[in-house]
Amino acid sequence: MSSPVAVEDLHLAYGERPVLAGVTLEVEEGEVALVLGGSGSGKSSLLKAILGLERHQRGQVRLFGQDPTALPEEEAAQLRRRLGVVFQQGALFSSLSVAENVALPLQMHTALDPAGTAQLAAGLLELVGLGPAAALLPAQLSGGMRKRAALARALALGPELLCCDEPGAGLDPAAGAQVDQLLLQLNRRLGTTLLVVTHHLPTIERLAGRLHLLEGGRVVFSGTLAQARHSGPAGVAAFLGP
Ligand SMILES: Nc1ncnc2c1ncn2[C@@H]1O[C@H](COP(=O)(O)OP(=O)(O)OP(=O)(O)O)[C@@H](O)[C@H]1O
Ligand SMILES: [Mg+2]
Numbered sequence: 721m722s723s724p725v726a727v728e729d730l731h732l733a734y735g736e737r738p739v740l741a742g743v744t745l746e747v748e749e750g751e752v753a754l755v756l757g758g759s760g761s762g763k764s765s766l767l768k769a770i771l772g773l774e775r776h777q778r779g780q781v782r783l784f785g786q787d788p789t790a791l792p793e794e795e796a797a798q799l800r801r802r803l804g805v806v807f808q809q810g811a812l813f814s815s816l817s818v819a820e821n822v823a824l825p826l827q828m829h830t831a832l833d834p835a836g837t838a839q840l841a842a843g844l845l846e847l848v849g850l851g852p853a854a855a856l857l858p859a860q861l862s863g864g865m866r867k868r869a870a871l872a873r874a875l876a877l878g879p880e881l882l883c884c885d886e887p888g889a890g891l892d893p894a895a896g897a898q899v900d901q902l903l904l905q906l907n908r909r910l911g912t913t914l915l916v917v918t919h920h921l922p923t924i925e926r927l928a929g930r931l932h933l934l935e936g937g938r939v940v941f942s943g944t945l946a947q948a949r950h951s952g953p954a955g956v957a958a959f960l961g962p
Pocket of ligand 1: 759
């Protein structure tokens with residue numbers, strides 16, 4: 721079976737400014753992959769290129785063995801629907817309630833009737849502990865609640881791969897730990913492959929996945945946390961701290 725994500729020699733620039741300069745990275749089925757790197761190192765850009773939201777200039781992104789840019793639009797969209805995403809800022813629709821935000825992908829991409837959609841959305845909100853907040857608008861939520869609502873929405877179509885940009889950003893330590901636990905449960909119980917961007921050490925320790933350090937537009941280290949600490953290049957140890 722093909723890997724959910726295989727990135728090869730990816731180059732991405734914004735105008736004249738190169739951000740990714742030859743990234744090669746593979747995420748295997750069922751694993752937890754963590755992308756690390758300093759602020760501005762291109763982590764979110766890499767995620768966007770994988771999701772097809774930014775166009776790369778060179779190299780290739782393969783999802784489940786297929787290059788979406790080589791497929792007809794509808795097939796590429798179908799392929800990308802196998803991926804769920806939680807953006808760095810949550811990116812909820814501000815005029816829709818929490819329940820409506822979660823229901824939206826179901827309305828767009830399934831044949832469920834309104835009652836079935838509402839029931840499934842309610843179940844997803846229970847899963848992330850937001851049942852009582854279903855009727856609230858995003859502006860009425862705390863940062864942690866917003867992140868969990870975005871997670872519920874990302875899970876609506878049962879993604880095989882979940883991409884999550886800075887799951888703990890802006891959250892207090894307890895809320896951050898809760899989001900990490902949810903991610904772990906998804907991975908352990910449902911076998912969802914995770915691709916998580918983070919530079920938060922407690923998250924890195926909790927998710928205990930394979931690390932990929934992005935530096936100078938490339939992946940300069942791939943391996944476990946223990947390997948990074950004991951035998952990684954100096955830059956990795958410095959990044960992780962004592
Ligand atoms: N849409 C865009 N247009 C122009 N430049 C961009 C765009 N998005 C990102 N950049 C630039 O690309 C570089 C990498 O940004 P990116 O958001 O990928 O970094 P990051 O590693 O996710 O950082 P952070 O940890 O702060 O989230 C930055 O210098 C940023 O200014
Ligand atoms: Mg980012």
